[in-house]
Amino acid sequence: MTKERKPAFETKCVHGAYKAGSGEPQVPPIVQNTTYRYYNAQDVAELFDLESPNFMYTRLASPTVKVLEEKMALLEGGTAGIATSSGQAATLITVLNLCNAGDHVISASNIYGGTHNLLGVSLKKLGIDVDFVDQDLPAEEILKLAKPNTKAVFGESLGNPALSILDFDKFSKVAKEIGVPLVVDNTLATPALCRPLELGADIVIQSTTKYSDGHASCVGGMIVEGGKFDWAASGKFPGLTEPDESYHGLRFYEKFGPTAFCTRLTAVLVRDFGCAMAPLNAYLTHQGLQTLHLRMERHCENAMALAKHLQDHPMVEWVAYPGLPGDKYYELGQKYLPKGTSGVLCFGVKGGKAAGEKFLENLDLTSIVVHVGDIRTSVLHPASTTHRQLSESEQIAAGISPSLIRVSVGLESIDDIIYDFDQALAQVK
Ligand SMILES: Cc1ncc(COP(=O)(O)O)c(C=O)c1O
Structure with a gap:
């Protein structure tokens, strides 16, 4: 008997996350609607308690967006993915899933101007403080910026437009030493050239607007989690480890383990901020990914x-x-x-x-x-x-x-x- 073969990256781009059954569409279809039907109140209650995998409302999840999320998680080598309305929204809700007002982030300075402004100006106004650092400094120098309230270390695998390459060994060491996740924007490199989760990152962000779509047809973002970070170890991430009152005291990390970060992103942040990706954009982005x-x-x-x-x-x-x-x-x-x-x-x-x-x-x-x-x-x-x-x-x-x-x-x-x-x-x- 031939040994089972794991599909290569190229095959995952073409086939990953979707396989048509007999008589079903060969291409993941655009499910263009807002809402879903149930047989009884119990079915709906299970959705609200995060006990059901069914769809509820397109702001939270939709079949077309789900295919894209699963495909990107597969390509990046993560446990789950969440698509957003733009790359900016992806960065915003990632930071907000880690930080509250009064918290702090260390970011490489060689990053996209819009992200620099989001972190250094808009998030600052919300009480989240960001220190930008020359990413080529030695780890000891970068570590000097760490504070008890530091919640994340951020950088771009390939800086836009500085074209700097993140030293993953150094940055993952810094993040580990502080006990926080390394968050990497992988927009310019894409998983075809660099897979941050295999190099020590814990969360990957992309503006799918760029190479993932690749045809300049739609704006979008994506967050993929690696599933290995221990959110309970430091006590620094109460949003993931403490009871959430809007879900009857559910603790995300305890219940969802390796997909806790993405589950909370959808169930709390996309729910509240409304930055979901539209089905048509997910369809177009998925078309692009097939030839990435x-x-x-x-x-x-x-x-x-x-x-x-x-x-x-x-x-x-x-x-x-x-x-x-x-x-x-x-x-x-x-x-x-x-x-x-x-x-x-x-x-x-x-x-x-x-x-x-x-x-x-x-x-x-x-x-x-x-x-x-x-x-x-x-x-x-x-x-x-x-x-x-x-x-x-x-x-x-x-x-x-x-x-x-x-x-x-x-x-x-x-x-x-x-x-x-x-x-x-x-x-x-
Ligand atoms: C590296 C990087 N990250 C994030 C973004 C923001 O993405 P979007 O324009 O999809 O909001 C961009 C946009 O140019 C980018 O180049």
């Missing part, structure tokens, strides 16, 4: 070829791409993202900000958009757009110089992409 493995391979290949071309271009001052030998994050990239360092690269045109703006204007095939991870090659100037809320010194701390142009390299022919960059650079002179 292939798309990421080609995004990496094209980005590497463009990075090498730009590196030798006389009009280009510098190129940052962690896949390039000599890049500041090359070694960490080889260690943690050995299959490739994604499709995003950054560079500066000789002549600074003005030359960079001229270059952008002259692109033809390539579009200027506030987005990454699309199949179409696109560019952005973060200092004047996504990171404009930050001061210049905060921008520098987030790895953004005034001349930085971020490129999200798409899936067109690399020859056409290079032709477009060359003609736009030629017009800068």
Whole structure:
């Protein structure tokens, strides 16, 4: 008898979390409704007591969203996933599942500008204090920021747009020492290139808007839990370990164990804040995930070829791409993202900000958009757009110089992409 074979990542992308029965739709269908029918009051009561796996109301769960959640949990190697209306919502409710007013988070500073603002401005107004730290400092320095009320350590596996690679060994050691979860935003890397839960993270977040959807068709977010963190060990997470009055004194960790974090996310935070993903967006994101493995391979290949071309271009001052030998994050990239360092690269045109703006204007095939991870090659100037809320010194701390142009390299022919960059650079002179 042949030994049972565990499906590879590629097969999970294509088939994971959904198998049609005879006569059923081959593609997970869009269940476009708000509500579900029951036979009696007891069926409904069981739902409200979290005793039933059935659906109640689409703000809390829906069949189409559930397929996406299960697929992403499978791809990230976690125990459960919760989809949200956006990546921002995913980060927000993750922090709120860990912290109350008066609590504290340590975050790497090389993160997406919107997350920096969410953590450093909006959550601060709610009484949650965040210290941003240079992620390249030694563990001992980062640990100096720890306080008795620290509840999480946060970073991006591949920083947007700094293209820094998180040192997982160091950050998981820091989080373990403090007794809190390591939360990692895996948006730019995706599980096709990096699986944070296998590298010491406890919770993974994604803006599915980017590579997971991959076609620039819908905004969404996802949270996946690893299922191994002991929420009771430190006594720091009463929301998960103490009785919840809105569920008749239920204790999430005691009842749900390895899926306690995600169960509370839905049952309390999505319930109260209403940031659920719509079924149509789940359907579209799931369509994208089915080809994630292939798309990421080609995004990496094209980005590497463009990075090498730009590196030798006389009009280009510098190129940052962690896949390039000599890049500041090359070694960490080889260690943690050995299959490739994604499709995003950054560079500066000789002549600074003005030359960079001229270059952008002259692109033809390539579009200027506030987005990454699309199949179409696109560019952005973060200092004047996504990171404009930050001061210049905060921008520098987030790895953004005034001349930085971020490129999200798409899936067109690399020859056409290079032709477009060359003609736009030629017009800068
Ligand atoms: C790394 C990262 N995390 C989170 C977000 C926020 O996601 P969304 O735009 O889906 O709210 C983004 C958006 O660009 C991002 O790049």
